[in-house]
Amino acid sequence: MSARKPYVRPMAGWWRRDPFFVEYMVHEGTAFFVWLYALELLAGVLCLAQGKAAWDAYRAFVASVPLLILNAAIFAMMLYHGYTWFKIMPRTLPPMKVGGKRVAGATITALGLGGALVASVLLFGIVWMLTSGGAQ
Amino acid sequence: MSAAMAKVSVLRYRPEQDEVPVWQDYQVPYSDDMSVLTALNYIKDELDGTLSLRWSCRQAICGSCGMMIGGKPSLACKTFLRDYPEGIRVEALAHFPIERDLVVVMDGFMDKLQKVKPYIIPKEARSLDEGEYLQTPAEMDLYAQFAGCINCGLCYAACPQVGLNPDFIGPGAIALLHRYNLDSRDGGSAERMALINSEVGVFNCTAVGYCSEVCPKMVDPANAVNVGKMNSARDYFFRFMRPAGEKGECR
Amino acid sequence: MNQALKRSHEPIFWLLFGAGGMLAALIGAMLVLITAFAVPLGLLPADAFSYANMLAFAQNLFGKAFILAVVALFFWHAVHRIFHSLHDVGIHAGTGARVLCYGTALAGTLLTVWALWTIGF
Ligand code: SF4
Numbered sequence: 203m204s205a206r207k208p209y210v211r212p213m214a215g216w217w218r219r220d221p222f223f224v225e226y227m228v229h230e231g232t233a234f235f236v237w238l239y240a241l242e243l244l245a246g247v248l249c250l251a252q253g254k255a256a257w258d259a260y261r262a263f264v265a266s267v268p269l270l271i272l273n274a275a276i277f278a279m280m281l282y283h284g285y286t287w288f289k290i291m292p293r294t295l296p297p298m299k300v301g302g303k304r305v306a307g308a309t310i311t312a313l314g315l316g317g318a319l320v321a322s323v324l325l326f327g328i329v330w331m332l333t334s335g336g337a338q
Numbered sequence: 339m340s341a342a343m344a345k346v347s348v349l350r351y352r353p354e355q356d357e358v359p360v361w362q363d364y365q366v367p368y369s370d371d372m373s374v375l376t377a378l379n380y381i382k383d384e385l386d387g388t389l390s391l392r393w394s395c396r397q398a399i400c401g402s403c404g405m406m407i408g409g410k411p412s413l414a415c416k417t418f419l420r421d422y423p424e425g426i427r428v429e430a431l432a433h434f435p436i437e438r439d440l441v442v443v444m445d446g447f448m449d450k451l452q453k454v455k456p457y458i459i460p461k462e463a464r465s466l467d468e469g470e471y472l473q474t475p476a477e478m479d480l481y482a483q484f485a486g487c488i489n490c491g492l493c494y495a496a497c498p499q500v501g502l503n504p505d506f507i508g509p510g511a512i513a514l515l516h517r518y519n520l521d522s523r524d525g526g527s528a529e530r531m532a533l534i535n536s537e538v539g540v541f542n543c544t545a546v547g548y549c550s551e552v553c554p555k556m557v558d559p560a561n562a563v564n565v566g567k568m569n570s571a572r573d574y575f576f577r578f579m580r581p582a583g584e585k586g587e588c589r
Numbered sequence: 590m591n592q593a594l595k596r597s598h599e600p601i602f603w604l605l606f607g608a609g610g611m612l613a614a615l616i617g618a619m620l621v622l623i624t625a626f627a628v629p630l631g632l633l634p635a636d637a638f639s640y641a642n643m644l645a646f647a648q649n650l651f652g653k654a655f656i657l658a659v660v661a662l663f664f665w666h667a668v669h670r671i672f673h674s675l676h677d678v679g680i681h682a683g684t685g686a687r688v689l690c691y692g693t694a695l696a697g698t699l700l701t702v703w704a705l706w707t708i709g710f
């Protein structure tokens with residue numbers, strides 16, 4: 203008879219085991235805030251489709267204190283999402299070579315963060331031109 | 339006793355007497371150059387012969403001394419007491435069943451390694467007198483990193499998805515699969531694709547990335563898995579444009 | 590052995606997750622800044638998001654495409670991650686959790702399309 207009796211350790215609470223896992227759960231948690239923001243925008247589009255009264259009510263709602271607090275949290279989580287997204291990117295992309303040399307992970311992350319900065323500034327520029335230039 | 343002592347706590351599991359694993363503390367004479375493996379062997383030789391562990395090379399190349407040290411997947415021969423002034427906690431590699439003390443059941447891992455067909459499946463068959471399959475340094479460079487794996491299993495202990503779904507092929511085996519796919523002499527990618535695409539394949543990964551952090555050989559298994567996702571997605575959407583009934587197909 | 594392997598349909602959801610994640614990483618924070626804080630902070634004129642302005646934006650084809658891309662992809666990105674996080678914390682509710690998660694993304698996408706359609710061109 204075999205005396206073997208392999209012991210399988212439980213997985214419950216595994217994410218508390220290591221700081222690396224805690225960080226992972228936090229950055230996965232940003233998804234909930236992205237979801238909330240999608241919901242907020244969806245509400246806006248639906249109100250816009252209902253006419254002026256609904257839209258104005260929506261804008262007043264977005265300007266209310268609870269929503270400002272919520273949006274501040276969403277803003278912070280979006281930033282954290284962007285940071286962690288580009289931090290893991292070197293691991294998710296196929297290795298790239300420039301001039302025969304492997305592009306370092308830190309370079310890829312820096313390029314991603316730089317790209318986000320450029321895209322964001324560009325987006326703000328476009329919105330600013332559309333609202334300040336065009337409307338007047 | 340003038341020599342400084344260090345505390346080593348070991349998670350013991352003796353299937354014939356323990357229902358669940360229990361912690362046991364030992365005191366070992368400390369020196370700056372003492373590895374955890376040396377400390378464990380001191381315990382086994384001088385204090386308690388019942389302690390079980392696996393080891394062989396003592397130089398981070400055989401891959402047999404993987405265990406959780408201070409909660410992190412590590413090679414015992416490559417980890418030193420001096421980095422743990424508070425004392426050290428040693429436990430069998432996470433996400434593997436414990437066979438006894440620090441020895442884990444490797445069967446599932448071995449089975450996965452075999453499943454990825456970790457050998458060259460030649461593109462075209464050659465007879466002996468046609469000579470060897472040649473490869474340039476640049477071609478070798480493509481896969482060399484993934485060929486550095488020593489099958490230590492640390493990446494499995496770092497991967498929560500392996501713990502949550504023991505059927506997941508896992509980082510190390512996928513890195514090995516990737517190594518052969520990237521080899522210019524190999525023609526087996528299509529055969530290995532079914533495994534990558536499957537429900538035990540790459541999409542179990544949620545890009546935690548810890549596997550690549552703990553790997554003692556800088557293999558970067560997370561990269562192999564995530565490049566596998568891209569290949570699998572391409573295969574998923576373009577499979578209908580290929581002739582049906584290809585080798586390794588699963589629809 | 591291969592017969593036992595079932596192909597995973599994750600590629601569809603993974604690509605949507607990736608696209609939404611990339612979009613959110615690139616402009617997510619700036620979008621929140623623009624839609625929620627730019628006017629109160631005086632960065633944009635008070636009437637930047639007036640009904641007339643927004644209607645014109647949503648009637649424009651590029652505007653429509655942008656709104657749909659942001660709302661839908663943010664939804665798909667978020668639900669995919671949330672679904673996997675549920676698995677991570679030990680809720681393997683299978684079909685139930687899947688429908689609940691991905692259902693909100695599908696509903697969000699369809700409602701956005703419907704609203705943009707109603708707004709007209
Ligand atoms: S990939 Fe690295 S951590 Fe994983 S088994 Fe191979 S050597 Fe060990």
Ligand code: FES
Nearest residue numbers: 395396401403415
């Ligand atoms: S004893 Fe061989 S890797 Fe540690």
